Amino acid sequence: ETGVTQSPTHLIKTRGQQVTLRCSSQSGHNTVSWYQQALGQGPQFIFQYYREEENGRGNFPPRFSGLQFPNYSSELNVNALELDDSALYLCASSLEQRQETQYFGPGTRLLVL
Amino acid sequence: GENVEQHPSTLSVQEGDSAVIKCTYSDSASNYFPWYKQELGKRPQLIIDIRSNVGEKKDQRIAVTLNKTAKHFSLHITETQPEDSAVYFCAASKGSNYQLIWGAGTKLIIKP
Helix, strand or coil: CCCCEEECCEEEECCCCCEEEEEECCCCCCEEEEEEECCCCCCEEEEEEECCEEEEECCCCCCEEEEECCCCCEEEEECCCCHHHCEEEEEEEECCCCCCCCEECCCEEEEEC | CCCEEEECCEEEEECCCCEEEEEEECCCCCCEEEEEEECCCCCCEEEEEEECCCCEEEECCEEEEEECCCCEEEEEECCCCHHHCEEEEEEEECCCCCCCEECCCEEEEEEC
């Protein structure tokens, strides 16, 4: 198992609500990436944070936003939830020097009703 | 942008036989190619990776080959065991943030 943790593990929300998901990266890792994995599909890149700054973004609307804190933990915020936002949200952390090797947390399963 | 295609979507092999999963990528600038194993309800687990300056890498029963000219890479699992049953994903990345672009996954079934 990696040292990456995520909370909560499961979440149920209704359409239009807002949600905050949290990620604690592996010790020493200063880069966090977030992915959305719909059922039966591969993960899709949402964005990445490096030393508290956004360092790349995938094809997701602005209602998906994030933060990284000085201790390198991270949050993913989604506003105005839609039914299609139902998915497993994964965060992955990596070392600065080996930024390409990403280690995943267990994910947060979000269900939007 | 980068696009990664993965085949087959489902692969069923007899225990002890070999399994091969293939991926192609579109962006010749991609330079890092990891493979992840994901068991039902669990996190993706990195099982092996290869960088563009290497043609082949092996780790016990698992090997990955990369053909940069043809822009494809493959995962080889030998002497398959029941615990190899899972969904396997290939991915490709490049550049300053190494965002991973993933294939659609291969469900590997090991028949006893």
